[in-house]
Amino acid sequence: DTGVSQxxxxxxxxxxxxxxxRCDPISEHNRLYWYRQTxxxxxxxxxxxQNEAQLEKSRLLSDRFSAERPKGSFSTLExxxxxxxxxxxxxxxxxxxxxxxYEQYFGPGTRLTVT
Amino acid sequence: GNSVTQxxxxxxxxxxxxxxxxxxxxxxxxxxxxxxxQYPGEGLQLLLKATKADDKGSxxxxxxxxxxxxxxxHLEKGSVQVSDSAVYFCALSDRGGATNKLIFGxxxxxxVQP
Numbered sequence: 128d129t130g131v132s133q134x135x136x137x138x139x140x141x142x143x144x145x146x147x148x149r150c151d152p153i154s155e156h157n158r159l160y161w162y163r164q165t166x167x168x169x170x171x172x173x174x175x176x177q178n179e180a181q182l183e184k185s186r187l188l189s190d191r192f193s194a195e196r197p198k199g200s201f202s203t204l205e206x207x208x209x210x211x212x213x214x215x216x217x218x219x220x221x222x223x224x225x226x227x228x229y230e231q232y233f234g235p236g237t238r239l240t241v242t
Numbered sequence: 243g244n245s246v247t248q249x250x251x252x253x254x255x256x257x258x259x260x261x262x263x264x265x266x267x268x269x270x271x272x273x274x275x276x277x278x279x280q281y282p283g284e285g286l287q288l289l290l291k292a293t294k295a296d297d298k299g300s301x302x303x304x305x306x307x308x309x310x311x312x313x314x315x316h317l318e319k320g321s322v323q324v325s326d327s328a329v330y331f332c333a334l335s336d337r338g339g340a341t342n343k344l345i346f347g348x349x350x351x352x353x354v355q356p
Contacts, residue, residue: 131285160343169246169331169346170286183341218285222342231335231344233278233286 129153131234133219139240140209147205148237152221159202160231161194163187164216173217176202209241244269248332248347255354261319263350265306265332268313273334275299275308275315276344280329289317289330322354 132151140146152159157178162170173192175183178199188194191209196202206213216238220231249264267273277289277299290299295310304319315332332347 158342160341162344167348169333169348170344172343172345175341175343183343220286220344230276230288230291232288235285 131219131221131232133217133234133237135237136235137238137240139242142209142211142241144209145205145207146209146239147203148217148239150202150204150219150221150234152201152219153223153232154200156221156223156232157199158222159196160220160222161202161204162218162220164218164236165214170218173204206239209239211241214239214241244273244334244336244345246332246334246345246347248330248350250348251329251351253350253352255322255352257324257354257356258321259354261317261322261326261352263317263330263332263352265315265317265347266313267315267332267334269334269336271336273336275306276333276335277304277306277315277317278331278333278346280331280349282328286331322352324354324356327352327354 134149159176161173164170174194176196191207194204216236218236219234222231245268274293276291278286279289290301292299292308298307306317329349331349333344335342
């Protein structure tokens with residue numbers, strides 16, 4: 128399967144701990160997005176990479192959040208000093224630059240529960 | 243700013259019934275419009291898309307037409323099946339922006355009963 132993969136699928140952590148999620152996009156895709164989805168809501172944009180450059184960050188991405196894509200391939204999203212309000216599904220999506228519609232392909236998500 | 247509004251659920255239908263899920267949008271410029279589906283325990287899957295006014299996207303019996311005059315992109319299916327039970331998200335992508343990030347509606351839960 129050559130789709131978008133995310134690891135781990137589930138993470139339970141205690142408040143105040145740091146967590147890191149990984150996303151592996153479709154191999155030929157140079158654009159990568161992180162979204163956050165809370166229960167009963169649609170996904171909300173967090174940040175965007177083109178190759179290794181982080182070009183946009185949402186105001187939702189507080190100082191406790193950091194994302195990297197060091198070699199323009201996989202990406203990591205780290206949350207420091209987790210809070211209960213960080214509990215959500217974290218989704219990664221990727222797309223290429225060919226075509227006009229820039230369809231985004233989503234991974235299965237990482238569900239974070241902060242206790 | 244750009245936004246998407248879709249009808250609240252849950253929508254409960256009997257098998258073979260006709261489905262409509264309403265979606266309207268607010269956007270500057272000329273966005274691309276999408277419907278994504280999320281089955282229980284799975285990630286989002288692109289269901290269909292339309293990139294310009296009057297385009298009709300279709301897939302797996304679902305259709306939606308990009309109506310610029312009413313800023314709408316309603317999802318329809320003539321005969322739903324139990325396997326269509328899922329959450330459906332309408333979304334737009336501002337092609338004039340640098341990132342083409344997606345802006346989603348809140349989702350509509352569809353439950354199809356046999």
